[in-house]
Amino acid sequence: MPASQPPLAPGPAVLEVRDLCRSYGELQAVDRVSFQVGPREIVGLLGPNGAGKTTTINMVLGVLQPTSGSIRIGSLDLASRRSQAMERTNFAAVYAPLPGNLTVRQNLRVFGMIYGVERLAPRIDEVLELFELGGLGDTRCGVLSSGEQTRVCLAKAMLNRPHLLLLDEPTASLDPATARDIRRVIRDFADQGPGGVLWTSHNMHEVEAVCDRVLFLSRGRILLEGNPRTLPEEHGKASLEDLFVAVAREPLTLEGVEA
Amino acid sequence: MKARRVGAVVLRQVYLLRGSLSRILPLFIWVAVDMVLWGFISRYLSTLASPGFDFVPVLLGAVLLWDFFGRVMHGVTMAFFEDVWSRNFLNFFATPMKVSEYVTGLVLTSIATSTLGLVAMIVVATGAFGLSFLAYGPLLLPFLLILFMFGIALGILSTAMVLRLGPAAEWFVWPIPGMLSPFVGVFYPLSTLPDWMQVVSRFLPPSYVFESLRAMLEGRPAHLGDLGLGLVLAGGYLLLAGQVFTRVYRHAVQSGLLARYSAESVT
Numbered sequence: 001m002p003a004s005q006p007p008l009a010p011g012p013a014v015l016e017v018r019d020l021c022r023s024y025g026e027l028q029a030v031d032r033v034s035f036q037v038g039p040r041e042i043v044g045l046l047g048p049n050g051a052g053k054t055t056t057i058n059m060v061l062g063v064l065q066p067t068s069g070s071i072r073i074g075s076l077d078l079a080s081r082r083s084q085a086m087e088r089t090n091f092a093a094v095y096a097p098l099p100g101n102l103t104v105r106q107n108l109r110v111f112g113m114i115y116g117v118e119r120l121a122p123r124i125d126e127v128l129e130l131f132e133l134g135g136l137g138d139t140r141c142g143v144l145s146s147g148e149q150t151r152v153c154l155a156k157a158m159l160n161r162p163h164l165l166l167l168d169e170p171t172a173s174l175d176p177a178t179a180r181d182i183r184r185v186i187r188d189f190a191d192q193g194p195g196g197v198l199w200t201s202h203n204m205h206e207v208e209a210v211c212d213r214v215l216f217l218s219r220g221r222i223l224l225e226g227n228p229r230t231l232p233e234e235h236g237k238a239s240l241e242d243l244f245v246a247v248a249r250e251p252l253t254l255e256g257v258e259a
Numbered sequence: 260m261k262a263r264r265v266g267a268v269v270l271r272q273v274y275l276l277r278g279s280l281s282r283i284l285p286l287f288i289w290v291a292v293d294m295v296l297w298g299f300i301s302r303y304l305s306t307l308a309s310p311g312f313d314f315v316p317v318l319l320g321a322v323l324l325w326d327f328f329g330r331v332m333h334g335v336t337m338a339f340f341e342d343v344w345s346r347n348f349l350n351f352f353a354t355p356m357k358v359s360e361y362v363t364g365l366v367l368t369s370i371a372t373s374t375l376g377l378v379a380m381i382v383v384a385t386g387a388f389g390l391s392f393l394a395y396g397p398l399l400l401p402f403l404l405i406l407f408m409f410g411i412a413l414g415i416l417s418t419a420m421v422l423r424l425g426p427a428a429e430w431f432v433w434p435i436p437g438m439l440s441p442f443v444g445v446f447y448p449l450s451t452l453p454d455w456m457q458v459v460s461r462f463l464p465p466s467y468v469f470e471s472l473r474a475m476l477e478g479r480p481a482h483l484g485d486l487g488l489g490l491v492l493a494g495g496y497l498l499l500a501g502q503v504f505t506r507v508y509r510h511a512v513q514s515g516l517l518a519r520y521s522a523e524s525v526t
Contacts, residue, residue: 022515058515062353062512063349064512083356084355086353086354096346096349096353097346099271099345099350100345101278109270110270111267111350113264113266113267114267114355114356115354115355116263116355156350
């Protein structure tokens with residue numbers, strides 16, 4: 001058990017992950033990871049490439065089966081009630097753009113039906129406006145810029161007003177101004193509740209600005225957990241970026257440190 | 260199963276078809292061309308045969324039924340390939356949608372697209388070559404039902420194969436109807452085949468359709484028992500296909516293949 005793994009906080013959680021493991025043959029991609037995301041909370045899942053972030057997100061989305069461990073979304077056990085759990089979940093990932101051969105509005109209608117969104121047409125108008133896509137509703141997604149495609153994915157992710165929102169590098173292809181707007185929208189989403197957000201990013205300034213709590217993942221294990229604004233100082237680092245570099249390059253020196 | 264999710268799968272295909280001439284035309288152009296080709300061949304052979312024997316219902320009718328089977332099968336696989344080509348698996352399967360809802364959506368899409376093809380074939384075969392479906396009588400229904408069920412079953416099995424082996428396995432799917440046609444006796448009686456091929460034929464439901472079709476047109480009693488066997492076999496293949504797809508999907512989730520589908524393998 002990694003020494004830095006904290007006990008799970010009491011109270012209702014929108015996501016509760018316990019002792020999650022995933023191996024590929026000899027490779028332990030995720031190793032006994034436990035954490036939770038509370039309502040109105042944005043939790044940053046940080047770590048170098050290959051740390052296990054996307055593997056963890058794929059398991060929470062139910063497209064990858066854990067080797068062991070459990071995942072609960074709200075009160076629903078993902079293994080036994082995947083469909084119901086996914087009704088209150090949504091995601092946006094830089095590697096999962098919506099089909100380019102449908103228009104923005106067509107894609108949103110298809111996914112809105114899949115997620116069972118009530119009063120779908122006005123809801124589509126709302127999310128288009130929220131992400132400033134109003135003029136692009138009838139444009140095929142494949143001809144949009146990468147930033148616009150990212151915003152369409154985020155619009156899809158908000159369509160069903162999810163209780164759990166999973167964002168895998170949502171601002172990776174956005175210019176700084178748009179990224180700031182998106183961060184504000186996500187922050188508002190969390191503040192208004194009842195949803196919680198699990199957010200991965202390599203932009204430490206962004207993480208500091210948005211996340212209530214961060215988890216540092218390295219080699220499939222959570223090494224540190226805490227407030228992104230105080231965590232660097234607690235570990236003798238000048239900034240979150242310095243702490244990230246330390247986790248990425250010298251994870252062994254941080255193992256055993258209590259988060 | 261929720262109808263709205265099934266409807267979403269179908270709606271996506273409707274959007275794709277509606278906006279694309281290159282998707283709509285193949286639904287009926289190739290089968291219409293087939294009708295024209297085999298219509299003239301049938302007409303020519305009729306001039307060589309004994310007076311009174313008409314090749315049109317025997318040959319052109321058989322080709323029409325076989326093309327219908329092919330349309331049904333490819334209707335399922337084409338709808339599935341749209342998600343392969345647009346890398347849509349993660350988006351679709353990381354939602355509340357169940358495998359059964361997804362597959363049902365593919366099947367409904369196939370019913371719509373294969374019906375379009377069937378109508379085009381009937382228009383050409385009856386309009387240009389005088390094929391009359393009255394010649395088949397009420398047996399036309401079990402003929403179509405067996406071919407439809409087997410087409411859906413093979414379509415689902417084919418999608419399971421591509422899901423398991425990766426996008427490149429699409430190549431295996433296209434020739435399947437052509438590979439089966441020698442065994443099911445579209446153009447000739449099964450007795451023409453060597454023994455080992457006849458054994459294979461007995462396990463293929465369309466064999467019973469084409470044998471019954473020829474028997475009926477030659478004035479012999481229709482093989483109702485054989486047609487019943489064909490229906491049971493087709494139903495069995497349909498159940499098997501559903502189970503195979505579900506198992507392959509579960510394997511893809513267990514192994515990590517679904518999340519890394521474009522890599523074709525997780526090893």
